[in-house]
Amino acid sequence: MHLTTFSDIEDAYVRIEPYIHMTPVLTSSAINKITGAEIFFKCENFQKVGAFKFRGACNAVFGLSDAEAARGVGTHSSGNHAAALALAAKMRGIHAYIVMPKNSPQIKKNAVGGYGGIITFCEPTLPAREETLEKILLESGAILVHPYNQKEVIAGQGTCALELMEQQYNLDCIITPVGGGGLLSGTSITARYLNPGIEIIGAEPKGADDAYQSFVNKQLIPVGKTNTIADGLLTSLGQLTFELIAENVDAIMTAPDSSIIQAMRLIWERMKIIVEPSSAVALAIILDNKADFKDKKVGVILSGGNVDLEKLPF
Amino acid sequence: MHLTTFSDIEDAYVRIEPYIHMTPVLTSSAINKITGAEIFFKCENFQKVGAFKFRGACNAVFGLSDAEAARGVGTHSSGNHAAALALAAKMRGIHAYIVMPKNSPQIKKNAVGGYGGIITFCEPTLPAREETLEKILLESGAILVHPYNQKEVIAGQGTCALELMEQQYNLDCIITPVGGGGLLSGTSITARYLNPGIEIIGAEPKGADDAYQSFVNKQLIPVGKTNTIADGLLTSLGQLTFELIAENVDAIMTAPDSSIIQAMRLIWERMKIIVEPSSAVALAIILDNKADFKDKKVGVILSGGNVDLEKLPF
Numbered sequence: 001m002h003l004t005t006f007s008d009i010e011d012a013y014v015r016i017e018p019y020i021h022m023t024p025v026l027t028s029s030a031i032n033k034i035t036g037a038e039i040f041f042k043c044e045n046f047q048k049v050g051a052f053k054f055r056g057a058c059n060a061v062f063g064l065s066d067a068e069a070a071r072g073v074g075t076h077s078s079g080n081h082a083a084a085l086a087l088a089a090k091m092r093g094i095h096a097y098i099v100m101p102k103n104s105p106q107i108k109k110n111a112v113g114g115y116g117g118i119i120t121f122c123e124p125t126l127p128a129r130e131e132t133l134e135k136i137l138l139e140s141g142a143i144l145v146h147p148y149n150q151k152e153v154i155a156g157q158g159t160c161a162l163e164l165m166e167q168q169y170n171l172d173c174i175i176t177p178v179g180g181g182g183l184l185s186g187t188s189i190t191a192r193y194l195n196p197g198i199e200i201i202g203a204e205p206k207g208a209d210d211a212y213q214s215f216v217n218k219q220l221i222p223v224g225k226t227n228t229i230a231d232g233l234l235t236s237l238g239q240l241t242f243e244l245i246a247e248n249v250d251a252i253m254t255a256p257d258s259s260i261i262q263a264m265r266l267i268w269e270r271m272k273i274i275v276e277p278s279s280a281v282a283l284a285i286i287l288d289n290k291a292d293f294k295d296k297k298v299g300v301i302l303s304g305g306n307v308d309l310e311k312l313p314f
Numbered sequence: 315m316h317l318t319t320f321s322d323i324e325d326a327y328v329r330i331e332p333y334i335h336m337t338p339v340l341t342s343s344a345i346n347k348i349t350g351a352e353i354f355f356k357c358e359n360f361q362k363v364g365a366f367k368f369r370g371a372c373n374a375v376f377g378l379s380d381a382e383a384a385r386g387v388g389t390h391s392s393g394n395h396a397a398a399l400a401l402a403a404k405m406r407g408i409h410a411y412i413v414m415p416k417n418s419p420q421i422k423k424n425a426v427g428g429y430g431g432i433i434t435f436c437e438p439t440l441p442a443r444e445e446t447l448e449k450i451l452l453e454s455g456a457i458l459v460h461p462y463n464q465k466e467v468i469a470g471q472g473t474c475a476l477e478l479m480e481q482q483y484n485l486d487c488i489i490t491p492v493g494g495g496g497l498l499s500g501t502s503i504t505a506r507y508l509n510p511g512i513e514i515i516g517a518e519p520k521g522a523d524d525a526y527q528s529f530v531n532k533q534l535i536p537v538g539k540t541n542t543i544a545d546g547l548l549t550s551l552g553q554l555t556f557e558l559i560a561e562n563v564d565a566i567m568t569a570p571d572s573s574i575i576q577a578m579r580l581i582w583e584r585m586k587i588i589v590e591p592s593s594a595v596a597l598a599i600i601l602d603n604k605a606d607f608k609d610k611k612v613g614v615i616l617s618g619g620n621v622d623l624e625k626l627p628f
Contacts, residue, residue: 024338026360045586046340265623272359272619274586305586309579309628 045305059156149238158186181241359619373470400431463552472500495555
């Protein structure tokens with residue numbers, strides 16, 4: 001299977017446009033003053049299900065033929081992808097089989113259930129998740145929609161930068177968080193195609209820096225023990241996302257949790273919007289490396305806004 | 315002095331438009347589903363200084379002649395009006411003398427100081443605030459800008475509904491929080507002028523219901539002991555705001571703190587935006603009186619977003 005291209009992303013945008021929100025791009029003069037950069041925040045926290053993940057899930061679901069779709073879709077996820085797939089499937093009127101670790105936060109279980117997802121709980125280990133899903137896919141005939149390492153999903157995530165670069169055409173640099181790499185790889189295809197000279201940076205928490213390690217060592221290195229508040233960025237890159245990132249991305253930079261929390265608080269207090277810790281990693285990197293971004297027009301994708309208000313880090 | 319008219323509000327808009335944000339109107343399909351109404355949220359939490367108060371302060375400051383302006387402006391306030399006046403004065407390049415109770419939250423002191431306001435601290439009582447301010451106005455020659463009971467301030471606040479009704483022209487109803495009444499009275503002039511048939515409602519916390527009492531008794535009744543989380547709505551109506559409200563407003567409705575907190579949480583979780591408790595009172599009233607708003611297009615002004623993240627009610 002060839003890698004995702006800009007043409008796939010254009011097709012994806014036509015396919016999903018009726019279902020997604022065109023999210024706004026916000027700026028903050030206070031944050032610009034603090035950082036010395038001019039930052040354009042693409043607010044995927046306002047996307048349906050509260051995260052960019054809906055773009056990729058939507059493209060995968062609506063890209064199926066009627067016969068395929070009738071079989072339903074399935075995935076394992078404890079996070080935003082689960083809710084995104086459940087809602088996309090609901091919109092298409094098909095089943096979504098979601099395997100969730102039984103210790104998933106109640107709020108996430110409610111979200112998936114609320115969108116009509118058919119949930120199977122499993123032990124909170126990767127083998128248990130994969131085995132349980134495999135069994136369900138076999139029994140139901142449902143089609144797997146991977147959270148990131150799948151061409152259609154990457155193409156869907158790439159539509160976010162497509163909107164951003166239409167909304168703000170003259171960016172010098174674009175930064176996205178990187179976990180499994182779906183958003184970063186999709187963004188990198190779009191950004192490199194629309195502006196070959198743009199700087200493309202992945203933002204990763206120091207406490208789960210497999211993408212950084214893979215990038216500098218030029219080989220896929222799975223994440224080891226993770227320790228970060230950015231709970232959306234714990235996963236390792238996949239083969240597809242790694243290849244695209246290695247090809248298109250200029251740098252992967254990391255930030256410690258202290259900077260991530262400071263950046264998150266800055267966004268909450270100054271912009272009056274709710275973002276999850278994973279979304280704040282890009283701003284954390286700008287704050288920690290001001291000289292690198294001084295006077296640049298920087299696009300930052302705020303990936304999502306799903307946080308447990310009872311467990312805030314401040 | 316005659317009461318504020320729609321013509322004053324139009325003049326105010328021309329005057330302040332270069333300085334204010336045209337704030338967005340957001341909707342939430344989740345909240346529409348829960349309430350049964352179609353709600354258009356005017357996001358003054360995204361306004362400069364994080365609150366609609368900047369509109370009124372800006373109109374008062376930029377409405378001064380050069381000779382008047384040179385004397386500076388003054389007020390007493392522990393809240394958003396203090397920051398709003400300080401920033402408006404800074405933009406005009408004049409002094410703002412702000413009397414603040416010495417027990418004001420540090421975050422508010424920092425905000426006023428950050429905008430260059432000249433702060434005088436006083437004992438946290440109304441007589442101390444008024445006496446201190448009077449002394450400072452005498453000494454400095456500065457001009458008083460009242461937080462709400464002043465024609466120019468009311469006209470400035472009325473520009474918010476002007477934008478909202480241009481952004482969403484077919485509202486059946488408009489609801490704003492009511493404390494001193496500047497926002498509600500200004501809104502009522504605009505809304506009644508642009509659409510004589512529109513329903514105009516003030517939203518007040520049960521724990522500080524002087525506007526409700528004044529409205530139903532058709533006379534100005536100052537607030538007694540207050541007990542509510544909506545700390546922006548503790549003040550009594552003034553003579554000017556009372557007269558305008560009595561003339562234009564259809565109803566004042568009240569909500570208990572439990573509903574206010576529930577509404578605030580709903581806005582944070584579903585809309586991913588930060589609003590202060592005072593902003594959530596209107597939605598609380600819709601939630602508590604669903605039948606009254608069913609299938610109506612309701613404009614709600616989210617008045618501000620300044621909250622202490624370390625003292626959240628959930």
